[in-house]
Amino acid sequence: MQQPPPLPALNPYAAPVARVEDISDGQLVLADRGIRLAAKLVDGVIIGGVVMVLAVIFGLASSGFGKTDVIGQGFFALAILAGFIAVIVVNFVLLHRHGQTIAKRMFGIKIVRGDGSRCALSRIVFARWLPVTLLGAIPLVGWVVSLTDSLMIFGESQRCLHDVFADTLVVKV
DSSP states (O other), X not given: OOOOOOOOSSOTTSOOOOOOOOSSOSOOOBOOHHHHXXXXXXXXXXXXXXXXXXXXXXXXHHXXXXXXXXXXXXXXXXXXXXXXXXXXXXXXXXXXXXXXXXXXXXXXXXXXXXTSOBOOHHHIXXXXXXXXXXXXXXXXXHHHHHHHHHHGGGSTTOOOHHHHHHTEEEEEO
């Protein structure tokens, strides 16, 4: 019986073998305090701006309505609410996909977990935003929580109270 021919030195059907090295050295660079503040302010201006523009339109349009035209006023109130919700939804989509709001994307910063991994939207909402918001709404002591949340960024770790609660960092992209 005859032997099959020997296999070639290079197997064309083998999986490719290559050394792949990460470009990043694994070091996270924390976002500057000023950049974080600017992003927070711009996010507020974006959300407030949408609501204000729609409120002005509502005010101008409602001046033409009679005091009994509840349907027309209700329509414009819904338009204001829809604009506000649209901006929130866009921010939630960006937070889910990239860990960034509109302004964080503009300034080149994002939210990550303490180990540098991607932060889930549920963690951002339920561990980062909700606890500080609820604690800040407590009468007489809420202002202390809100102030502490903001002032903690001046600590050595540059993390606000909401960052500590959620084990998150805000880093440069």
